[in-house]
Amino acid sequence: MPEWPEMENYRSLLSGLLLDKEISGVKVSREKSVNPEPEAFKQGLIGRKVIFVERRAKYLIFHLDNGRRLLLHLMLGGMLYLGSEEDKPKRNTQVEIEFGDKTLYFIGLRLGYLHLLTAKQTEEALSVLGPELLDRRMNEQRFIQLLSGRRGMLKTTLVNQNVMAGIGNCYADEIAFAAELRPDVKIQDLEEQDLAKLYRAIREVLTEAAERGGYMEMPLTADDKLTGGSNDWCRVYDREGEPCVRCGQPIIKTELASRKVFYCGNCQHGK
Known part of the structure; x- marks a missing residue:
């Protein structure tokens, strides 16, 4: 399961690749991987832009330009790939989010999930987590x-x-x-x-x-x-x-x- 270093690495790399890119398409191959249901999930994302990528514990939080959040937990075996249909790994994808000529592929989300939430819902979902040990407030x-x-x-x-x-x-x-x-x-x-x-x-x-x-x-x-x-x-x-x-x-x-x-x-x- 991806842990702090893996998710922090993803956060750092995606911050330099996705910011201010408009979501042009969404494909959901496994309904249980997303919330709300696939059609509402797609409608909530298409046309939006990612303005900030945050990590909290083992989660990634994609902040959208309308104030909503896309909360990702990869769980066991989950991974990401950003590229084209031609160069993506030969692995089954559960969710695909298109950013023009590049697609973010969510692979191995058998247990993992993507939830489209309000800021308050995101805060509530993460409220049970303990502190970040590399946070500047920790000593x-x-x-x-x-x-x-x-x-x-x-x-x-x-x-x-x-x-x-x-x-x-x-x-x-x-x-x-x-x-x-x-x-x-x-x-x-x-x-x-x-x-x-x-x-x-x-x-x-x-x-x-x-x-x-x-x-x-x-x-x-x-x-x-x-x-x-x-x-x-x-x-x-x-x-x-x-x-x-x-x-x-x-x-x-x-x-x-x-x-x-x-x-x-x-x-x-x-x-």
Whole structure:
């Protein structure tokens, strides 16, 4: 599932490609991927312009020139491609939004969705999300306060979107590795210095992954050389049995609350 770095990469790239471009056509191949129903969805988009692209957690929000918002969540397996019919990937698309000679293809939206909402509806839909950890208003002390009094294991806390926004399976493992903490360590057992190190690890891992373009398997455009640059960068995620880049011991794969977990049993510690 695309996480903070992947969606931030999409936001950055699309901001330079779609702004002030008029929507000239809409095609919906899977009715359940959109809301409202397809005809109203199309009528609400055609003729409108995207004036701003925002990211919140794992969501993209396309701000339209009439004040409405197009809310996107890619969920598991979703991805985007901006191009022409000739160069688009040979993958099934659930929604296509045309911007003149370019089309934004929404691929793999079996669980993902596009909702056309008012500003208030968008705010309500996102109101349950926790804070953005790279927001300028967040700092080390506020992060420590955020986790003060919380109970539960590190990984399940990191991926809880109501606690903090944008982290999923992959980067939770990478963050735990960077902080030298086991994913199953209990939050309530961590000392202030551990939480400070965790905060720094979150910022470093997410920032570096976004700068590398995230781990998406497909570029956004035909000439996109950035997206997917993190595919071979992960230190522990999906590296079961490979030597740890810090100590050389094999990476362990296990399960935690029905989620797969990757970590080094030698240089990541518990309490």
